[in-house]
Amino acid sequence: MIRPLSLFIFNLNKQNVKTQVKFASTVLPQFSSEKYGVKRKSFGVLQPRDIDYFKSILGEDRVVTDESDVLPFNIDWIKNCRGQSKVVLKPKTTEEVSKILSYCNGKRLAVCPQGGNTGLVGGSVPVFDEIVLNFNLMNKIISLDEISGALVCESGCVLENLDDYVRERNLIMPLDLGAKGSCHIGGNVSTNAGGLRLLRYGNLHGSVLGLEAVKADGTVLDCLRTLKKDNTGYHLKHLFIGSEGTLGVVTKVAIHCPALPKAVSLGFFGVENFENILNLYKRAKTSLGEILSAFEMADNGSVSSTVKNLKLSNPISDYPFYVLVETHGSDETHDSEKLSRFLSEGMESGVIVDGTVTSEPAKMKTIWNIRESIAGAGLVEGYSFKYDVSIPLRNYYDLVELLRDRLKDHQAKVYGYGHVGDGNIHINVIVPEYTKNMYSMLEPYIFEEVAKLKGSISAEHGVGFRKPQFIHYSKDESALQLMKDLKKSMDPNGILNPYKVLPD
Structure with missing residues (x-):
């Protein structure tokens, strides 16, 4: 043990x-x-x-x-x-x-x-x-075109530092993660990190304009362009986005930074059941439309344990589910009114039980801290099995309930939270300590259930070392063979990040 x-x-x-x-x-x-x-x-x-x-x-x-x-x-x-x-x-x-x-x-x-x-x-x-x-020491910002928003930097730049830099120039990084204070942009690109605002700004396949990478034999591949459109042959940069360092090592990145929103508003709502979360999401797409930047959910266990373990404060009372809605726009009065009206209509219909809306930075920070700290807070309670999957929204929360039923006779807590806007749910299973018996109860059961729904066993964290033996639940044999062919072609000796991504 x-x-x-x-x-x-x-x-x-x-x-x-x-x-x-x-x-x-x-x-x-x-x-x-x-x-x-x-x-x-x-x-x-x-x-x-x-x-x-x-x-x-x-x-x-x-x-x-x-x-x-x-x-x-x-x-x-x-x-x-x-x-x-x-x-x-x-x-x-x-x-x-x-x-x-x-x-x-x-x-x-x-x-x-x-x-x-x-x-x-x-x-x-x-x-x-x-x-x-x-790559800690490869942390230089090379250039920023404030007109086009194209930022060029080395791969060891910390995401939060980049965001601070471009914010001073009225831009924003298109990626926002709970780990932004320590994660590197090169690692973000190599894992195709998703984050909290993918709903608004899309994934890195769309945001990365170009990159520089070094192949296994030392060859430097220069695809470091800053153009939004370049339709000359194969889009080689995409080979490295999400390949987790198995095809080459990313050393520089060119990324598009959108304009800094003039108005940011945040809503935090209590909801009685998951069906109402789906109802609320449909309403948000219609009512908030062009200013909707994030739609997050967390169940009671996720929030209450985080608040307790990290001694944070919850701005609303105790509810079975919580929804966090953020808007990015250009008119604070207009956006705040839309979000307040969204809250009022939700409460009148009974979809929202309680909630708060704010545009104050300190209050927004407090709310986001709860959501962003869920992953780390679970470690206080014991050993944490963490899963990151994409499944159809209609079945989004089903796996959490299936796991609770499966583990009801074991000393385990199952929490569900994630990005409703892109179908990505995170599941934490907290146990007092790691045991092979608990591991066998979870894997491959979770991945089998995801496969039944034609989902993905990894929504944004990648495959890494933990999931190569399960990748066949999301990729068929023809796709896996092509991935192996690419690996063999670009890294014939297999020295780059072995034991990761591809099954033996």
Whole structure:
């Protein structure tokens, strides 16, 4: 049995509350290879001469080999996966990345690209002794065209820092995540992160204008264009968006930043049942239309446990479900009136039981903190199994109820929350500790139920290390074979993020 790390630091200085685990704890997660029964592939083994070569490129200070210093890079933030890497490399330039990969490819040394390490499927940490290629130091903003909104930056830029930068110039990043204070734009692109406002601004396949990536053999692929339209042949950038570092390593990104909304309003509503949430969503699309930017839901367990565990305050009373509706527009009076009218009509019809509407930044921050902190808050209670799936809206909450019934005789809590606007629900199953019996109760059961509804076993977190053996529930054999062919063509030695995305 594996007990979760229990020492937490609550950092309230960020825009949203984050839960970070202190690695100094004496209790560590089990090695992923042992926990999930994975065998090491026939890669090269790191030698002292390899370390010497990396130091000749990066210098002593950017080659990390001390075991205690390497440890945080071996563990994912939810303490589910743990690798056995012996070295972390911290390049500052694309040229350094190219030299590292070229060398590793020649020696058949496996590499694990790593950004902010905020992933939830183990994609950003090693499984065995892969070399960690960390992008913390590739964090420069290269250019911003304030007319077109095209931002060009290095892949290690923190999402929140980019958003702060463009906001000062009346623009906004098209992506917003609960982990924005630590996640990197390169990792966002590599995992095709979705986030809270995909309903309004779309996914990264539409927002990313171009990128630069380094292939496994060190070849630098320059697709770093800032054009909205470029119809010259294959759209190669899309190969890297969502490929999780298995086809190449993203080093620079060009992304379109929409205009900063002049007016932002937020509604937080209590709802009696999920059927009323669907009713409310239909009304929101009609009544709020062009200003609707987010439509989120969370069940009572998600919200009440977050409020309790993180000592937050809930602006409304206790209800079975909560809905968060955000609008982005250009006229604060007009938008606030529309949202207030939406609340009034919802309450008159009985669809909304209680609610509040605000345009005050401090109050909006308080409400968003509740929603954005759900993922981390569950870690306080024990071990957290996290699932991220897309299913038809009519069946959106069914899986939560099925799991509660399946686990009714076990000591487990099942919470459901997510992005109603794009059909993505997150499910947290909280147990006192990890056991193989509980794991077998959940997987592949959850993915089988998703497949019955023709859903996706990963809506936005990716496949990573945790889901390759289940990817066939969402991709047929012909699609999987084409993915394997692409991998073989672009990374014939398989050194880039092995054990991830594709099943063996």
